[in-house]
Amino acid sequence: xxxxxxxxxxxxxxxxxxxxxxxxxxxxxxxxxxxxxxxxxxxxxxxxxxxxxxxxxxxxxxxxxxxxxxxxxxxxxxxxxxxxxxxxxxxxxxxxxxxxxxxxxxxxxxxxxxxxxxxxxxxxxxxxxxxxxxxxxxxxxxxxxxxxxxxxxxxxxxxxxxxxxxxxxxxxxxxxxxxxxxxxxxxxxxxxxxxxxxxxxxxxxxxxxxxxxxxx
Numbered sequence: 001x002x003x004x005x006x007x008x009x010x011x012x013x014x015x016x017x018x019x020x021x022x023x024x025x026x027x028x029x030x031x032x033x034x035x036x037x038x039x040x041x042x043x044x045x046x047x048x049x050x051x052x053x054x055x056x057x058x059x060x061x062x063x064x065x066x067x068x069x070x071x072x073x074x075x076x077x078x079x080x081x082x083x084x085x086x087x088x089x090x091x092x093x094x095x096x097x098x099x100x101x102x103x104x105x106x107x108x109x110x111x112x113x114x115x116x117x118x119x120x121x122x123x124x125x126x127x128x129x130x131x132x133x134x135x136x137x138x139x140x141x142x143x144x145x146x147x148x149x150x151x152x153x154x155x156x157x158x159x160x161x162x163x164x165x166x167x168x169x170x171x172x173x174x175x176x177x178x179x180x181x182x183x184x185x186x187x188x189x190x191x192x193x194x195x196x197x198x199x200x201x202x203x204x205x206x207x208x209x210x211x212x213x214x215x216x
Contacts, residue, residue, distance in 0.1 A: 026052040028092040028134075030123050031099025032079070033060030036139060040098060045071045056080045056088040057099070085123075089130040096168075097123055097150075100140040109142045109200065120146045124153035132159035136166065143167040143199040169199045176206040 027044055031037045032055035044050050045068050053075055055065045065079025080088035089095065100116035103109075120140050127134060132154070140146045147167040154160035176193035180186070192212070197205040 025050055025093040026054070026091050027094045027096065028054040028056060028088055028131075030056050030085075030088070030095060030097045031140070032064050033057035034098060034100075035102065036098040038064055040096065040139075041065075041068050041077075042071065044096075045069075045073055045075055045077060047075075048073065050075050052091075053077045054080060054088040054092060056085055058082040085126050086130050089126060089134075092131050092134050094137065095127055095131065095134045096137045096139065097146075098139040099123060100146075103141055109145075112142055113145050116140050116142075116146060117149055120149050121153055124150040125157070128154045128157035128159045132157070133161075133164070135164045137168050138166065139168045141199075143169060144203065167199060169195070172199060172204050172206075180206075180208070180211065 027050050029037055029041050029044065032041050034057070037055075037057065041053065041055055041064060044053055051074070053065075053068070055061045055068070055077065056079075057064070059082070062079035062081060065077045069077040078088075097120060100119050101112070103112050120138070124136075127136060127150075136150060138147050138150055144167075147165060151160055151162070151165055154165070172195045173193065176195050177191045178188045180193055181188035181191045184191075194207040194210045195204060196207060197203040
């Protein structure tokens with residue numbers, strides 16, 4: 001089961017579509033059958049600025065698409081199995097990548113990288129081939145490493161644009177707000193903590209001095 005912090009993070013990321021552009025968009029979720037991909041697909045189906053939703057996974061995507069398609073919004077949902085990646089990417093404006101395995105107890109970031117690196121590499125190659133102008137949002141961990149992999153693959157294909165590749169680390173902001181609110185007794189939804197740096201223990205830097213809601 002996803003924690004409330006993760007769900008809040010996904011909700012926040014989904015809302016960005018409605019605040020960043022007035023145009024309607026076709027969005028693909030690569031890894032839609034996983035623990036992050038399924039609720040993310042649901043949230044995107046609820047977004048009025050998403051007109052078409054392509055759900056892809058090596059297993060389970062058509063079933064997820066069938067369930068998500070029943071939500072009473074106007075967007076169309078299509079699920080694609082493992083051998084239909086190119087079709088899932090045709091005409092998309094935004095690609096979200098939660099594909100891969102989550103970090104499990106005892107796993108190092110190196111272990112996680114060894115598992116997810118090739119998955120993200122192959123997905124990036126398909127994006128570069130089919131939808132090179134799409135905006136790419138990378139969730140797969142370790143984000144500090146998977147984002148450079150996507151960038152390198154696109155650069156090799158001659159279609160790299162740094163303005164179109166993003167690492168999704170909203171979860172760090174959500175966690176910082178929650179942890180600080182527990183200490184101060186404030187409402188976490190009213191506690192805004194800017195976070196800079198990367199998405200690893202050594203590089204995440206919450207800027208507590210910039211938190212206006214808390215009086216020190």
